[in-house]
Amino acid sequence: xxxxxxxxxxxxxxxxxxxxxxxxxxxxxxxxxxxxxxxxxxxxxxxxxxxxxxxxxxxxxxxxxxxxxxxxxxxxxxxxxxxxxxxxxxxxxxxxxxxxxxxxxxxxxxxxxxxxxxxxxxxxxxxxxxxxxxxxxxxxxxxxxxxxxxxxxxxxxxxxxxxxxxxxxxxxxxxxxxxxxxxxxxxxxxxxxxxxxxxxxxxxxxxxxxxxxxxxxxxxxxxxxxxxxxxxxxxxxxxxxxxxxxxxxxxxxxxxxxxxxxxxxxxxxxxxxxxxxxxxxxxxxxxxxxxxxxxxxxxxxxxxxxxxxxxxxxxxxxxxxxxxxxxxxxxxxxxxxxxxxxxxxxxxxxxxxxxxxxxxxxxxxxxxxxxxxxxxxxxxxxxxxxxxxxxxxxxxxxxxxxxxxxxxxxxxxxxxxxxxxxxxxxxxxxxxxxxxxxx
Numbered sequence: 201x202x203x204x205x206x207x208x209x210x211x212x213x214x215x216x217x218x219x220x221x222x223x224x225x226x227x228x229x230x231x232x233x234x235x236x237x238x239x240x241x242x243x244x245x246x247x248x249x250x251x252x253x254x255x256x257x258x259x260x261x262x263x264x265x266x267x268x269x270x271x272x273x274x275x276x277x278x279x280x281x282x283x284x285x286x287x288x289x290x291x292x293x294x295x296x297x298x299x300x301x302x303x304x305x306x307x308x309x310x311x312x313x314x315x316x317x318x319x320x321x322x323x324x325x326x327x328x329x330x331x332x333x334x335x336x337x338x339x340x341x342x343x344x345x346x347x348x349x350x351x352x353x354x355x356x357x358x359x360x361x362x363x364x365x366x367x368x369x370x371x372x373x374x375x376x377x378x379x380x381x382x383x384x385x386x387x388x389x390x391x392x393x394x395x396x397x398x399x400x401x402x403x404x405x406x407x408x409x410x411x412x413x414x415x416x417x418x419x420x421x422x423x424x425x426x427x428x429x430x431x432x433x434x435x436x437x438x439x440x441x442x443x444x445x446x447x448x449x450x451x452x453x454x455x456x457x458x459x460x461x462x463x464x465x466x467x468x469x470x471x472x473x474x475x476x477x478x479x480x481x482x483x484x485x486x487x488x489x490x491x492x493x494x495x496x497x498x499x500x501x502x503x504x505x506x507x508x509x510x511x512x513x514x515x516x517x518x519x520x521x522x523x524x525x526x527x528x529x530x531x532x533x534x535x536x537x538x539x540x541x542x543x544x545x546x547x548x549x550x551x552x553x554x555x556x557x558x559x560x561x562x563x564x565x566x567x568x569x570x571x572x573x574x575x576x577x578x579x580x581x582x583x584x585x586x587x588x589x590x591x592x593x594x595x596x597x598x599x600x601x602x603x604x605x606x607x608x609x610x611x612x613x614x615x616x617x618x619x620x621x622x623x624x625x626x627x628x629x630x631x632x633x634x635x636x637x638x639x
Contacts, residue, residue, distance in 0.1 A: 202373050209369045210362075217358055221351070228350055229343075236343060237311055239277065240324035240336045247279045247290075247334035248326060277338055284331030295337070301325055303333040313340065379403050383411060395422035447471045494530035494614055496639060501525060501559055501569075508539055516546050521558040527567050528639045529615055537611040540604040541571040541632050549575030549629070556625055565638025572624040572631040583621040608632070 281290035282299045291297070296316045300323045311324050320340040327333045379402070386398050397415040400408060450467055501522050509518050527534065538557070545555050554574045562568055578586060578593050585591050587609035612619040612634055622631040 202370075202377055205373050205377075206366070206370055209373075210366055213362065213365055217362065221354060221358065224354065225347060225351055229347055232343065232346060236322070236338060237324065240311070240322065240338060241326070243277050243279060243336035244324050244326035244334040247281055247336060248328040248332065276342060277336055279337075280335040282333050282335060284333075289332075300335045300337050303327070303331075379407060383407060387414065390418065395419075395425070494533055496528045496530060496615075498526040499529050499531050499534050501527060501557075504531075504535055504538065505557060508535070508542055511539075512542070512546060515552045517552065517554045518542070519554065519556040521556065524559040524561050524567050527559065527569060527636060529636065533611045533614065537608045537634070538571065540608050544604050545571065545573035545575060545630070549573055554625060562635060562638075567636045568633060569636065570631055570633045573629040574625040575629045577624055577629045578621065586621050587619065605632075608634075 276294070278292040278295040279290075280288050280292075280295050280299055282288055282303055284303060286299050286302050286304075288295075288297060288299055298316075300314055300316055300321060301312060303325070311322065313320060313322055315321070316337075321337040322340050322343070323335055323337040325333055325335050383398065383403065390396075390398075395418045397418060398411050400411040400415070403411060450471065502520070502525065505518070505520060512518060542555060542557075546553060556570075556572045558568075558570045558572070560568050582593055587605045589603060589606045609619055616637045618635045620633050620635075622633060623629070624631045
């Protein structure tokens with residue numbers, strides 16, 4: 201916007217400058233032409249006074265006209281004394297041998313522009329006694345050169361003024377747009393966790409309606425998000441107890457019948473899946489309204505992985521390559537993130553899936569923590585959507601709720617870590633990389 205405003209201001213200024221320059225040159229052309237024409241008229245009068253006597257060998261030479269007003273204006277004037285028949289009786293050194301203008305074409309004194317000897321001349325013709333006429337001329341090129349010099353002398357100061365105007369306009373535009381930039385910065389830091397009103401103190405009156413409308417929108421959005429969080433939390437809490445009771449009843453029915461029933465086993469698996477969904481929703485609900493950032497402390501990765509490995513099926517293979525033994529993070533949140541990543545790899549991978557957890561120092565500080573497997577993986581085209589709520593890759597043939605990586609993404613955001621997805625072990629499977637910032 202600053203650039204557009206500056207270009208607009210400078211475009212209008214340059215246009216006005218060009219128009220003003222044209223007006224000044226036009227006025228100067230009119231004024232100088234009038235002065236030059238007066239010099240031509242004075243020269244013609246002198247030629248009529250001195251010319252006849254000079255032609256008969258008496259009196260002064262009409263070259264004296266150069267000492268008159270023409271000399272004061274630094275003009276090159278030439279003259280001709282012409283009889284009634286159009287013959288040139290007397291002429292200056294630079295004057296053509298033929299008359300500039302046939303005398304009968306102009307009955308009285310007057311001005312005209314003619315071409316003679318390949319040049320344009322401004323000619324003044326004045327009639328005298330005995331059919332004589334004086335024609336005094338000036339090359340038109342001299343007038344144009346004078347105007348060119350005038351335009352050049354005006355152009356350089358004007359260009360300097362335009363440069364100064366450009367700098368001043370840039371400074372003033374930046375200063376005037378600073379409130380708009382400050383408001384944009386305040387809006388940019390807003391997030392689902394901070395939907396407070398934008399401070400409108402000190403803003404120009406033109407921005408007040410925009411900020412007021414935005415604050416009203418943020419207020420409505422905050423109420424909607426709070427309602428959604430309360431609904432999710434309340435629904436998850438309300439569902440936990442019936443689901444737990446339902447699972448217990450299924451187990452009691454299995455014990456009473458003393459014979460495994462495929463339908464009952466499927467029902468129990470469905471109940472477990474619903475319970476996992478409720479637990480995931482509760483975990484996301486707890487992570488969403490974080491008013492305070494999590495407390496970071498040094499987390500021993502070996503000890504944490506020992507705890508997580510104990511819950512893995514016997515056939516799963518968990519390898520470790522921990523060049524950095526500790527990570528500064530919230531212990532419970534880091535455990536939840538690693539548990540979700542490991543559980544995903546085991547759940548969607550084949551029996552005996554191989555997992556590897558690595559940690560290494562980043563060049564600029566911080567720690568890179570990665571979990572890789574050699575399972576079926578995720579196509580590169582779909583990796584950009586991993587971390588979205590309820591997104592699941594089609595064709596896996598495994599049940600799930602699509603919230604595990606959403607929880608990991610939220611935990612990464614709370615730690616200021618970046619989350620990305622890449623190929624897993626040996627070019628297969630999926631690799632999940634968390635880059636924690638330095639502390």
